[in-house]
Amino acid sequence: MQSDNLIEVRGLRTVLPLKNKELAAPVDDIDLDIPLRKTVGLVGESGCGKSMTARSIMRLLDYPIHIQEGTIAFRREGGSEIDLAAISEKEMRGVRGREISMIFQEPMTALNPSITVGKQVREAITLHENISRSAAKERVIKAFYDVGIPEPEQRYHAYPHQLSGGLRQRICIAMAMVLQPAFLIADEPTTALDVTVEAQILALMKQLQQDNDMSILLITHNLGVVADICDEVNVMYAGQIVEHAEKAELFRRTLHPYTRGLMKAIPRVRGSMEGELYTIQGTVPSLSQMPTACRFCARCPYAQEQCRNEMPSLRDVGNGHLVRCFREVEP
Amino acid sequence: MSEPLIRAEHLVKYFKSNAGRIKAVDDVSFEIYPGETLALVGESGCGKSTLGRLIVRLLKADSGTVTLNGVDLGSLKGSALRKARQNMQIVFQDPFSSLDPHFTVGEVIAEPLRAAGVKKEERVQRVQQLMRRVGLQEEDYWRFPHQFSGGQRQRIGIARALAPEPQLIVCDEPVSALDVSIQAQILNLMRRLQAESKLTYLFISHDLAVVRYISNRIVVMFLGKLCEICPTKDAYEHPLHPYTRMLIDSAPEPDPDFDREDRMLLQGELPSPINPPAGCRFCTRCPYATDECRTVEPEMKDYGGGRLCACHHPLPQK
Amino acid sequence: MTKHRHKRQDRLGEMAGRTNPVADVWRNFRHHPVSMAAMIVLVAMIIMAIAAGFIWDYETDVVAIHAADRLQPPSAAHWFGTDDFGRDVFIRVMYGARYSLFIGIVTSAVSMVFGIVIGASCAYFGGAYDAVIMRIMDAIVCIPSMLLMLALVAVLGKGMKGMIIAMTFVSVPGYARIIRSIVLGVVHQEYIEAALASGTSHVEIIRRHILPNCFGPILVDVLMSVSGCIMSASSLSFLSMGIQVPAPEWGAMLSGATKLMQLSPHLAIFPGLAILLTSLCFNLIGDGLTDALDPKSR
Numbered sequence: 001m002q003s004d005n006l007i008e009v010r011g012l013r014t015v016l017p018l019k020n021k022e023l024a025a026p027v028d029d030i031d032l033d034i035p036l037r038k039t040v041g042l043v044g045e046s047g048c049g050k051s052m053t054a055r056s057i058m059r060l061l062d063y064p065i066h067i068q069e070g071t072i073a074f075r076r077e078g079g080s081e082i083d084l085a086a087i088s089e090k091e092m093r094g095v096r097g098r099e100i101s102m103i104f105q106e107p108m109t110a111l112n113p114s115i116t117v118g119k120q121v122r123e124a125i126t127l128h129e130n131i132s133r134s135a136a137k138e139r140v141i142k143a144f145y146d147v148g149i150p151e152p153e154q155r156y157h158a159y160p161h162q163l164s165g166g167l168r169q170r171i172c173i174a175m176a177m178v179l180q181p182a183f184l185i186a187d188e189p190t191t192a193l194d195v196t197v198e199a200q201i202l203a204l205m206k207q208l209q210q211d212n213d214m215s216i217l218l219i220t221h222n223l224g225v226v227a228d229i230c231d232e233v234n235v236m237y238a239g240q241i242v243e244h245a246e247k248a249e250l251f252r253r254t255l256h257p258y259t260r261g262l263m264k265a266i267p268r269v270r271g272s273m274e275g276e277l278y279t280i281q282g283t284v285p286s287l288s289q290m291p292t293a294c295r296f297c298a299r300c301p302y303a304q305e306q307c308r309n310e311m312p313s314l315r316d317v318g319n320g321h322l323v324r325c326f327r328e329v330e331p
Numbered sequence: 332m333s334e335p336l337i338r339a340e341h342l343v344k345y346f347k348s349n350a351g352r353i354k355a356v357d358d359v360s361f362e363i364y365p366g367e368t369l370a371l372v373g374e375s376g377c378g379k380s381t382l383g384r385l386i387v388r389l390l391k392a393d394s395g396t397v398t399l400n401g402v403d404l405g406s407l408k409g410s411a412l413r414k415a416r417q418n419m420q421i422v423f424q425d426p427f428s429s430l431d432p433h434f435t436v437g438e439v440i441a442e443p444l445r446a447a448g449v450k451k452e453e454r455v456q457r458v459q460q461l462m463r464r465v466g467l468q469e470e471d472y473w474r475f476p477h478q479f480s481g482g483q484r485q486r487i488g489i490a491r492a493l494a495p496e497p498q499l500i501v502c503d504e505p506v507s508a509l510d511v512s513i514q515a516q517i518l519n520l521m522r523r524l525q526a527e528s529k530l531t532y533l534f535i536s537h538d539l540a541v542v543r544y545i546s547n548r549i550v551v552m553f554l555g556k557l558c559e560i561c562p563t564k565d566a567y568e569h570p571l572h573p574y575t576r577m578l579i580d581s582a583p584e585p586d587p588d589f590d591r592e593d594r595m596l597l598q599g600e601l602p603s604p605i606n607p608p609a610g611c612r613f614c615t616r617c618p619y620a621t622d623e624c625r626t627v628e629p630e631m632k633d634y635g636g637g638r639l640c641a642c643h644h645p646l647p648q649k
Numbered sequence: 650m651t652k653h654r655h656k657r658q659d660r661l662g663e664m665a666g667r668t669n670p671v672a673d674v675w676r677n678f679r680h681h682p683v684s685m686a687a688m689i690v691l692v693a694m695i696i697m698a699i700a701a702g703f704i705w706d707y708e709t710d711v712v713a714i715h716a717a718d719r720l721q722p723p724s725a726a727h728w729f730g731t732d733d734f735g736r737d738v739f740i741r742v743m744y745g746a747r748y749s750l751f752i753g754i755v756t757s758a759v760s761m762v763f764g765i766v767i768g769a770s771c772a773y774f775g776g777a778y779d780a781v782i783m784r785i786m787d788a789i790v791c792i793p794s795m796l797l798m799l800a801l802v803a804v805l806g807k808g809m810k811g812m813i814i815a816m817t818f819v820s821v822p823g824y825a826r827i828i829r830s831i832v833l834g835v836v837h838q839e840y841i842e843a844a845l846a847s848g849t850s851h852v853e854i855i856r857r858h859i860l861p862n863c864f865g866p867i868l869v870d871v872l873m874s875v876s877g878c879i880m881s882a883s884s885l886s887f888l889s890m891g892i893q894v895p896a897p898e899w900g901a902m903l904s905g906a907t908k909l910m911q912l913s914p915h916l917a918i919f920p921g922l923a924i925l926l927t928s929l930c931f932n933l934i935g936d937g938l939t940d941a942l943d944p945k946s947r
Contacts, residue, residue, distance in 0.1 A: 045510040164600050165375075194374040194537060196597040199581040203596070221511060224540075224583025228591065251587050265515035267544035269567065269582040270589070276522070277515040277544065283480060389842055413848040421846045429839035432944040433861045443847035477945045491843065
């Protein structure tokens with residue numbers, strides 16, 4: 001494991017048995033590095049396996065989905081390394097919430113509607129630490145204050161339905177952050193929110209990351225969100241990572257035809273806007289009929305004979321830029 | 332300008348809730364001109380979907396009028412109303428719950444024609460024509476909606492809306508449930524259909540980037556009231572209302588070099604629509620708010636060039 | 650599956666009409682072997698119940714007393730043995746199907762009709778009407794059902810008619826509540842709004858959208874409850890408030906067998922099995938139909 005990485009995922013393959021007893025792999029051969037104190041984006045469209053990758057790292061997969069191969073090396077607080085894919089469920093429970101925590105897309109369903117938000121966050125503390133109720137309460141209020149919740153003492157006693165979507169997401173973030181984990185997984189944290197609130201939440205996440213020296217894995221379908229807060233970006237398509245680069249590099253030198261298509265397909269608030277939007281033809285191949293060659297070839301305007309016969313590997317094209325494509329690129 | 336297709340005047344719609352009356356739409360007036368795409372933007376809960384449903388009269392306004400080609404829709408009842416409805420169709424946000432799972436694709440699209448009393452043979456022919464226009468395959472006729480992806484289902488919904496050859500289509504967040512690449516396909520399709528059939532769209536959305544791409548004019552709504560009405564280009568280049576500027580500035584920009592420090596971001600929370608602030612409803616979140624804003628409700632003022640704004644202190648123009 | 654798709658495409662040319670929904674459901678139902686088996690067993694029982702009336706004479710074979718043959722264990726002559734009056738238990742169980750199935754099906758069907766009228770109207774009109782009617786239903790549910798049925802039978806008089814009325818009265822509130830929630834779930838779907846926007850009339854919306862989308866869940870619910878009705882009919886008879894001796898209703902037979910349980914267990918086992926089998930069949934058919942009626946399975 002490299003010294004500046006917090007997490008190193010190697011060859012991760014998560015499978016799901018289909019009706020005909022065959023195994024489909026929504027997550028296939030994923031290599032993913034999460035450097036210390038960095039925000040890494042995992043971008044893709046619905047069904048590309050980005051959430052499943054996160055859930056594999058968290059070991060929150062619903063039976064019968066399971067990790068078939070691969071390792072997930074994680075550097076613990078003291079410096080020791082463990083493989084999250086191999087440890088027991090009991091050990092994993094000690095890691096979850098304390099060293100790795102997660103926030104979800106829908107802040108309403110992520111909170112229990114019948115318990116006050118203060119108590120829910122307090123229980124997140126007392127689950128892992130043996131401290132008094134009043135001390136825990138103080139920490140909760142401090143956490144509420146840190147995530148920018150106005151009047152944290154009063155909000156402590158509020159029920160989730162009494163809060164707006166933005167405040168609920170702040171509560172979820174407070175709950176995830178209260179034990180100061182080294183690693184936060186954010187699964188589409190702003191998708192259910194209004195743009196105005198989204199901008200606030202993204203600013204908050206940026207600030208929290210700097211204050212707490214943590215790493216974030218941000219899962220999103222929105223390249224605008226990526227451009228705002230990520231340091232590195234991984235683009236996923238049909239269960240595989242197809243492109244990886246630092247943010248500036250990826251936006252300046254977009255190499256994979258899929259990533260290019262995505263960039264050209266989004267309408268923008270600024271800059272010129274002439275003619276029709278670019279569209280990527282066709283649809284994603286289904287899980288049960290995944291081609292053994294390049295998974296994007298049927299939709300790719302540059303597809304060659306080789307693309308239809310072989311699976312391209314993720315190759316380094318300089319500047320730490322990886323791309324899963326046969327096309328020659330100018331450096 | 333030509334005569335408006337739709338004229339909404341002083342529309343009011345309140346809903347009852349346990350906590351009190353929700354002022355979803357509160358004294359709203361605007362016009363939609365034939366052939367244009369008018370975008371209705373605002374945060375969730377601002378009343379934009381309710382306003383859309385008032386226009387096509389899926390909801391009845393508490394007061395105020397909507398006229399279509401000069402005819403007051405509020406005065407219509409029974410079969411006259413059903414006939415008028417054929418002229419105004421709606422495309423829904425959720426491509427799943429908006430299609431009856433028991434209907435085949437062909438039946439879904441044929442429904443407005445059936446309601447209009449079109450004979451079966453002609454109906455089948457026209458449905459096939461519509462399916463081709465929106466990019467569906469002929470053999471999809473007998474398939475059921477659940478066999479399609481979200482984007483394909485949205486095409487079915489659009490074909491259904493096109494069926495009675497309406498003048499106006501209200502699009503209620505038609506692409507917000509779709510993936511980026513699919514969203515582009517649907518937006519292009521909608522633009523193409525508009526050019527082909529001289530359609531008028533009322534495009535309801537919270538996505539400022541999509542709105543910029545598709546609309547000619549834009550109406551900004553906040554907490555049941557209109558803030559600004561203006562040509563789309565003006566809204567993005569030099570908005571009058573601070574809220575318009577903030578909405579546009581919050582939109583995530585897929586460009587790492589874009590200067591994010593210069594943005595004007597909205598602070599605080601949306602006030603309750605049951606007890607909106609006195610004076611200007613935006614005053615609690617506005618950086619320029621003065622005592623006047625907190626007491627006097629701003630009127631909609633005409634700034635020329637088709638620009639209207641309800642604000643005591645509009646943003647300076649370059 | 651592919652075969653059917655071909656068939657559908659063949660018909661495309663003519664655009665004659667959609668595939669028959671009943672045929673669709675039947676085709677799917679056939680793919681559930683367990684439900685299919687239950688259906689076959691149930692049909693056999695119904696045929697048996699009808700045939701029993703022609704094969705055996707009620708007076709001589711079903712209720713006549715044969716003192717010499719009392720309490721015989723199962724044998725070749727008497728497959729299920731005989732009871733304490735020397736009557737053949739096999740004949741009585743077969744004949745009893747007429748009572749039990751009739752009561753179960755009639756009670757469920759009548760309750761369903763009332764349930765649809767009350768539940769659907771509440772869901773549709775809403776407001777004060779809904780509130781008042783549903784509170785009345787709640788009040789009925791509050792009284793323990795067995796107690797209420799016994800009281801009603803006491804007023805209406807023992808026997809088939811009183812029992813069916815009492816059971817219907819007790820089960821209607823449950824139906825009304827379930828059907829109301831099913832209809833409410835459909836009424837608030839966007840496709841109803843879309844149909845309204847299309848200019849479709851209320852009557853057409855109810856007929857073409859609401860009823861077809863509610864029908865499946867309601868039918869399944871009713872089928873599942875047939876077994877419940879048979880059970881409560883049996884319980885009433887068991888408490889000798891239902892079908893009266895010597896009529897061979899299964900519950901009544903079970904009730905008569907209690908005092909001889911240790912000496913001749915077959916008297917309880919066979920009517921008990923009959924009740925169990927019937928209930929099981931209805932439930933399994935309901936299960937299969939749940940899947941078959943789901944439009945997603947077509």
